Amino acid sequence: MIDFKEVIAKEIAKAVELNYEELIIGIETPKEKEQGDYAFPCFRLAKVLKKSPQMIAEEIKGKIEIDDRLIDKIEVVGGYLNFFVKKDALVKTVIDEFNEKDGEYGKSDIGIGKNIIVEYSSPNIAKPFHIGHLRTTLIGNALYNTYKYLGYNTIRN
DSSP states (O other): OOOHHHHHHHHHHHHHTOOHHHHHHHOBOOSSGGGOSEEEEOHHHHHHHTSOHHHHHHHHHHHOOOOTTTEEEEEEETTEEEEEEOHHHHHHHHHHHHHHHTTOTTOOOTTTTOEEEEOOOOOOTTSOOOHHHHHHHHHHHHHHHHHHHTTOEEEEO
16 A cells, blocks of 8 residues: 655655655644545754745755645645645555455554453343333443454453
8 A cells, every 4th residue: 555644754855855764754643634544744843944844845846746646635734734635546555455465454553452441231130121222232342342343362251
């Protein structure tokens, strides 16, 4: 799968001749969808390059040569450089990864070595079982399956 954040960081690193590892940490996801898929704030570079963040963003935009099959457009807003990913490229990379993983798409080892307890559906034995119990049972089972898929040592209770 194409890591768009990595592609953006490499191109910015070429444009400003700075360390790629430092730049990739600075790339963030904007809060508003209209501001793009990724944003690079140029405020930290202002101290190093002794220019306004707006000017730095404009200069970087002029120097960047990102494949137009991956990035739809780049906008400068304030001191931010906003990147808009081509939706068809994103869809293609997700579908390719899904096909490549063959049933393991989305699986992670984030929970390996960690324990989690999922408690659900404790009906009162003095009352009849009803639809409300079924709802909590389904939600609890879904949580159990999700945590198990992420590698957690999951205990049902």
